[in-house]
Amino acid sequence: xxxxxxxxxxxxxxxxxxxxxxxxxxxxxxxxxxxxxxxxxxxxxxxxxxxxxxxxxxxxxxxxxxxxxxxxxxxxxxxxxxxxxxxxxxxxxxxxxxxxxxxxxxxxxxxxx
Amino acid sequence: xxxxxxxxxxxxxxxxxxxxxxxxxxxxxxxxxxxxxxxxxxxxxxxxxxxxxxxxxxxxxxxxxxxxxxxxxxxxxxxxxxxxxxxxxxxxxxxxxxxxxxxxxxxxxxxxx
DNA sequence: CCCCAGCGTTTCTTTCTGGAACTTTCGTTT
DNA sequence: AAACGAAAGTTCCAGAAAGAAACGCTGGGG
Numbered sequence: 060x061x062x063x064x065x066x067x068x069x070x071x072x073x074x075x076x077x078x079x080x081x082x083x084x085x086x087x088x089x090x091x092x093x094x095x096x097x098x099x100x101x102x103x104x105x106x107x108x109x110x111x112x113x114x115x116x117x118x119x120x121x122x123x124x125x126x127x128x129x130x131x132x133x134x135x136x137x138x139x140x141x142x143x144x145x146x147x148x149x150x151x152x153x154x155x156x157x158x159x160x161x162x163x164x165x166x167x168x169x170x171x172x
Numbered sequence: 173x174x175x176x177x178x179x180x181x182x183x184x185x186x187x188x189x190x191x192x193x194x195x196x197x198x199x200x201x202x203x204x205x206x207x208x209x210x211x212x213x214x215x216x217x218x219x220x221x222x223x224x225x226x227x228x229x230x231x232x233x234x235x236x237x238x239x240x241x242x243x244x245x246x247x248x249x250x251x252x253x254x255x256x257x258x259x260x261x262x263x264x265x266x267x268x269x270x271x272x273x274x275x276x277x278x279x280x281x282x283x284x285x
Numbered sequence: 286c287c288c289c290a291g292c293g294t295t296t297c298t299t300t301c302t303g304g305a306a307c308t309t310t311c312g313t314t315t
Numbered sequence: 316a317a318a319c320g321a322a323a324g325t326t327c328c329a330g331a332a333a334g335a336a337a338c339g340c341t342g343g344g345g
Contacts, residue, residue: 061303062195062303066276067278068278070202071268071269071270071272071273071276072198072199072265072269072272073199073202073272074272074276074278075269075271075272076195076198076199076268078276080195080198080199081194082175082189082193083333085185085189085193086185086186086189086193089183089185089186097291097292098291098292098293099290099291099292102293107333107334108333108334108335108336109292109293109294109336110293110294110295110334110335111332111333111334112293113292113293123275133341133342133343134290134291134341134342134343135291135292135341136292137291137292144275147271147275148267148268148271150267151267152185154261154263154264154267155184155185155188155189155192155261155264156183156184156185156188158184158188158260158264159184159185159188160184162236162257162260163184163188163190163191165180165181165187174334175333175334195302210322211322211323211324212321212323220303221302221303221304222304222305222323222324222325223302223303223304223325224301224302224303225324226323226324226325244322247310247311247312247321247322248309248311248322249311249322249323250322286345287344287345288343288344288345289343289344290341290342290343291340291341291342292339292340292341293338293340294337294338294339294340295336295337295339296335296336296337296338297334297335297337299333299335300331300333300334301332301333302329302330302331302332303328303330303331304327304328304329305326305327305328306326306327307324307325307326307327308323308325308326309323309324310321310322310323311320311322312319312320312321313318313319313320313321314317314318314319314320315317
């Protein structure tokens with residue numbers, strides 16, 4: 060089986076991963092949950108290259124996890140907002156957040172308190 | 173930021189994804205939750221190549237999500253079982269499973285009763 | 286007109302992935 | 316005893332994807 064065929068896999072987990080299972084998509088969703096909507100906001104988030112960001116956003120819009128809205132017509136500007144479908148993945152990210160906090164403390168001797 | 177630096181990211185989601193955020197790792201975990209333990213079982217699961225499987229298993233053991241046990245000494249055989257740490261990611265997969273079932277129906281008129 | 290901000294696209298190089306054969310270690314068959 | 320087969324990886328190479336950074340386009344301001 061190739062990755063590109065996962066979307067027809069018998070397993071619903073595999074089908075979900077065919078959308079969000081790559082290296083950057085869940086990180087984009089995290090930014091969405093944090094309230095980011097604009098291309099430059101995602102780009103500034105220190106994540107992937109603009110190239111990949113554009114690609115992933117397009118894909119997320121295609122599958123209906125995000126919606127691309129024109130928030131400004133004069134200088135055609137778009138932002139990306141979560142759909143209901145996209146919101147439903149939030150709990151999965153929340154679990155990963157708790158898991159990371161619990162099991163993966165930052166190694167750099169941080170000055171947390 | 174490069175992918176390899178995510179493990180020190182300020183965001184716990186990013187740190188979690190530095191481990192499970194690649195194309196195949198969550199699929200391996202799914203197999204674990206389904207009760208698979210042996211290399212050949214994972215390999216037969218129609219997932220990645222043996223090359224990647226070996227790599228991902230090694231990584232999951234390194235970070236303590238799986239444990240590599242010798243289940244047979246004579247012809248040195250190993251299997252991989254979930255640790256408590258690994259079990260704690262199960263809910264995230266469960267959410268993805270429900271999400272996939274709800275939003276990504278299989279297109280081939282499947283008979284999964 | 287030139288510069289700036291916002292939103293991508295293009296180009297080039299490096300790294301990763303996919304597929305299959307190969308290795309190693311025993312246990313079994315002939 | 317040599318061949319065979321299973322389990323668990325490793326190695327090799329071509330092709331796909333990712334990374335870096337500059338370029339393109341649109342409209343506003345000075």
